[in-house]
Amino acid sequence: MQPVHDLLLLLVVLTNFWVLGTTRLSATIRATAIQGMLLAGLPIALYPGLSLHIVGLAVGTFAVKAIFLPFLLSRAIREAAVRREIEPLIGFTPSMLLGALAVALAFSIAPQLPLPEMRSYMLVPVSLSTVVIGLLVLTTRSKAVTQVVGYLILENGIYVFGLSLVERVPFLVEIGVLLDVFVGVFIMGIVVFHINREFDSLDSARLTELRD
Amino acid sequence: MIAFPVFPIFTLLIVLGLAPVLPGIANRTKSALTGRRGAPVLQLYSDLGKLWRKGVVYSRTTTVLFRLAPVVLLATSLLAGGLLPLDGRVALLSFPGDLVAFAGLLGLGRFFLVLAAMDTGSSFEGMGASREVTFASFAEPALFLCFTVLVLATGQLQLAGMFGVPLAAAWPVAAPSLVLAAAGLFIVTLAETCRVPVDDPLTHLELTMIHEVMILDHSGPDLALILYASSVKMALFGSLIVGVLAPRAHEQRVLAFGELILGLGLVAIAIGVVESIMARLRMNRVPHLLVAASALAGLALILLLR
Numbered sequence: 001m002q003p004v005h006d007l008l009l010l011l012v013v014l015t016n017f018w019v020l021g022t023t024r025l026s027a028t029i030r031a032t033a034i035q036g037m038l039l040a041g042l043p044i045a046l047y048p049g050l051s052l053h054i055v056g057l058a059v060g061t062f063a064v065k066a067i068f069l070p071f072l073l074s075r076a077i078r079e080a081a082v083r084r085e086i087e088p089l090i091g092f093t094p095s096m097l098l099g100a101l102a103v104a105l106a107f108s109i110a111p112q113l114p115l116p117e118m119r120s121y122m123l124v125p126v127s128l129s130t131v132v133i134g135l136l137v138l139t140t141r142s143k144a145v146t147q148v149v150g151y152l153i154l155e156n157g158i159y160v161f162g163l164s165l166v167e168r169v170p171f172l173v174e175i176g177v178l179l180d181v182f183v184g185v186f187i188m189g190i191v192v193f194h195i196n197r198e199f200d201s202l203d204s205a206r207l208t209e210l211r212d
Numbered sequence: 213m214i215a216f217p218v219f220p221i222f223t224l225l226i227v228l229g230l231a232p233v234l235p236g237i238a239n240r241t242k243s244a245l246t247g248r249r250g251a252p253v254l255q256l257y258s259d260l261g262k263l264w265r266k267g268v269v270y271s272r273t274t275t276v277l278f279r280l281a282p283v284v285l286l287a288t289s290l291l292a293g294g295l296l297p298l299d300g301r302v303a304l305l306s307f308p309g310d311l312v313a314f315a316g317l318l319g320l321g322r323f324f325l326v327l328a329a330m331d332t333g334s335s336f337e338g339m340g341a342s343r344e345v346t347f348a349s350f351a352e353p354a355l356f357l358c359f360t361v362l363v364l365a366t367g368q369l370q371l372a373g374m375f376g377v378p379l380a381a382a383w384p385v386a387a388p389s390l391v392l393a394a395a396g397l398f399i400v401t402l403a404e405t406c407r408v409p410v411d412d413p414l415t416h417l418e419l420t421m422i423h424e425v426m427i428l429d430h431s432g433p434d435l436a437l438i439l440y441a442s443s444v445k446m447a448l449f450g451s452l453i454v455g456v457l458a459p460r461a462h463e464q465r466v467l468a469f470g471e472l473i474l475g476l477g478l479v480a481i482a483i484g485v486v487e488s489i490m491a492r493l494r495m496n497r498v499p500h501l502l503v504a505a506s507a508l509a510g511l512a513l514i515l516l517l518r
Contacts, residue, residue: 010388013511021504093500100507107514 005045008038009122012160013103016133019149020099021092023084028149029073032156036065039156042163046119053171061159064178069152069185076189077145089140102132115164123164130157142203144192148185155181223298223469228290230473231447232256232440234480238407241484256443263436271429273333281328282430282437288321289444296451297372300460300468306372311359314371315352318404318448321441322348329426336418340425343495347410347422350502351403354396357509361393362456364516380459392512394456398482399505401449403498405442408487410498450479 015035019028040062043054088095106128115124134154138147162174236253243250252258270278294304295314303310326345329337363369365386366378383390403410406423418425427438454475460468493501 007388010392010511010515014508017504017507017511021500092497093503096500096503096507100510103511104514107517 003045003120005042005120006122008042008045009120009126009160012038012126012156013129016130016153017096017099019137019153020096020133023092025077025084025143025145026074028146029070029077032073032149032152033066033070035153035156036067036070037062039159040066042160043166046123046163047166054166056171057166057174060175060178064182065152065156068182072185072189073145073148076148076192080145080192087142089142090136095136095140098136099129099133102136103129105129106132118164123160127157127160127164130154130160133157144188144195148188148192151188152181152185217302217304219299219465220294220297220302220304223472224293224304226469226473227298227447227451227476228293228444230476231443232260234446234450234476235413235443237477237480238446238484238487241481242487245485245488256439260436260440263431263439264433266432268432268434271332274328274331274429277324278328278331278429279434281324281331282434282441284324285321286437286441286444288317288324289441289448292317293444293448295371296448297375297455298451298469298472299465300455300463300472301372301376301465303370303372306370308369310370310372311363311374315355315359318445319348319352325426325438328430332429334429336425337428340418340422343422344426347403347498347502350499350506351400354502354505354509355400357506357513358393358396358400361389361509361512361516364513365389375455375459376461377459379456380461383459386516389512389515390456392508392515394453396505396509396512397449397453397456398479399501399508401446401453401479402483402486403502403505404449405446405483407483409490409493409501412492446480446483447476450476453479 012035015031015038018031022028022031040058043057043061044050047054090098103125106125110125110128111121113124118124131154134150134152134157136150137153138150141147141150159177162177166174233253233256236251236255239255240250240253291305292314295306295310295317297303297306307313322344326341329341329344359374362374362379365382366374368374368376368378379390402408406413411422411424412420413424415421415424418428423442427435430438451472454472458471458475460471463471
């Protein structure tokens with residue numbers, strides 16, 4: 001039978017596709033929240049035998065990625081009153097296909113990387129594809145909120161990669177990274193709010209009209 | 213000497229006889245979930261009987277194609293049914309590569325239906341035909357990707373083998389792939405049977421119809437044949453999903469077949485649930501859903517290939 005962590009990683013990939021495919025901003029935020037929950041479950045599934053390190057990581061991830069950041073983002077869209085991604089640079093269908101391509105490439109490249117023994121063969125390909133899909137969302141969507149979501153997904157990919165090395169990375173480093181993301185998204189939330197108040201729109205393409 | 217395939221014929225006849233119940237179950241589920249009483253589950257039988265007793269009206273612009281289409285549609289659906297192993301091990305007809313024949317037969321039926329729609333010369337029907345073909349061209353790659361997953365997981369090139377013993381052996385090793393493939397098949401089923409996220413069977417406005425608008429000019433027994441054929445199609449796709457999710461080759465034949473009937477009912481209920489919780493997608497968003505189905509199947513494929 002397939003181990004639990006492979007199932008979780010598979011669901012992470014599916015949430016990536018969900019973000020790529022949906023037009024509603026609230027749905028993308030919900031998808032990142034679910035992805036955060038899956039990521040919080042991962043360390044426990046990967047390293048059974050609850051050590052303080054692992055449990056701390058899981059609880060921290062859950063609090064930041066599954067509860068606080070989604071809450072912040074949904075507050076941002078409520079105040080800015082944006083609901084949908086209207087005109088992405090790359091359409092929804094092509095971006096879905098690009099995402100599938102990214103997953104295919106990640107799975108074909110990963111076995112050839114000179115990496116130490118992994119807990120799960122899916123860790124590295126899933127992290128690579130999550131990073132690429134995050135980058136795709138970050139660069140091709142026009143709404144600032146979706147770009148923040150893209151940044152979060154990118155960071156989630158890095159987190160998955162970090163999980164493979166969890167025994168060698170000190171706890172403090174991980175907490176530091178988590179804090180970084182938290183502050184980053186916090187600032188972006190404020191920026192998004194201000195952009196909206198100044199320009200009545202969250203379309204980042206219109207930021208080029210900025211003049212003094 | 214080849215033994216006369218009594219059991220496959222028997223099962224096929226039962227499935228064909230019960231096919232009109234499935235849309236009834238789906239609609240009844242929808243009614244129940246939206247707080248209405250709804251039409252009886254056996255409504256389609258009465259409709260078919262009524263249509264069968266009526267006369268036929270043919271427009272003067274139509275040719276023989278128009279009369280041929282319902283017959284071809286039904287014949288191809290029945291033949292495709294013959295290719296499916298309904299008890300999980302033996303199909304009426306079986307040869308290597310018959311999964312291509314399965315998709316091809318359904319495609320041929322659709323082709324004739326589209327031709328008949330164009331044959332009427334009505335712009336509405338032409339529009340419906342164009343939509344049907346557009347969406348089919350997205351649904352078919354998804355179907356074939358799902359089949360490819362099954363072929364790779366089981367190493368069998370015929371439907372009877374794919375859904376037989378090798379599938380049960382493949383489950384412990386490739387469960388995520390198979391679940392993804394089944395999800396892909398379910399989306400394809402929604403598209404192929406013209407249910408809600410893709411097409412609304414209850415719509416009354418020609419501009420929003422896809423399947424219904426193509427058959428506007430058919431009447432009487434012709435319409436009955438088409439309605440019956442589409443219910444058979446639902447049964448066929450339902451059997452595919454049940455076949456993937458519940459490998460039954462190790463059970464007794466009668467029991468395995470009983471499980472199929474039960475599974476078909478569950479698929480119909482699932483379709484009804486999807487119809488009540490989802491709004492229909494905008495036309496230009498439908499390909500997007502079907503591409504998602506392909507992406508699911510593609511992901512399943514990647515997981516198998518690693």
